[in-house]
Amino acid sequence: MKLLDEMDRKIIRELQRDARLSNTDLAARVGLSPSRCWQRVKRLEERGYIECYTAVINQKRMGLPDTVMVEVILDRHDDGFFEKFSQTISALPEVLEAYMTTGEYDFIIKVAVAGADGYEQFLRHKLYKIPGIRQTRSSFTLRCIKSNWSPPT
Structure with a gap:
């Protein structure tokens, strides 16, 4: 290329x-x-350098002012299980980004919610309904310092 x-x-x-x-x-x-x-x-x-054009939506105006970073450890680590988890998590509208990672956690998921109540609803009614999650750890973000939608050119 x-x-x-x-x-x-x-x-x-x-x-x-x-x-x-x-x-x-x-x-x-x-x-x-x-x-x-x-x-x-x-x-x-x-050549694939430009994949698509998109609109960046204002989370606050959409009623989802809070961003939570969720680290997830799964029970199993086979390819099929990772793929199923990836598909399931990708289908959740609250999930803005999801990454398979190295280290202690298997995935890091960026979630948009409306406060602690919205996050509790997401956890109880969506995330924790996904089979095979052993452990999660969450951090509410205070504010975004930098946001860029693609790698540096």
Whole structure:
């Protein structure tokens, strides 16, 4: 796979800031003609550097102002069990992100909830209903210091 050049990186950075930019505005920001910019964006999409365009939703406005990081240890560690747990956890709307990890915990899950009551409901009625969870540990976040939706370019 061909590595990105500096112009590709500029295009990606601008689209990360505002994916709704018109091609004309994007081209002006990065210093390319609109046709050349469009060609580069299409190539970045085709090669998988740009996977999709999405809207970032404000959790507080959606009534879910709190973020909880949940560490999970499972009873079993076979591939089939990990896959089933991954599918189940991915289907829960409160789960914003879920990572299989190394170390003491098998998964770290980022959850959006409405306070302690909302988190208790999530635990009792959803997470703890999933078979095979041996242990969890939770931390409410105080505030987000940095949020970025993709790796550095």
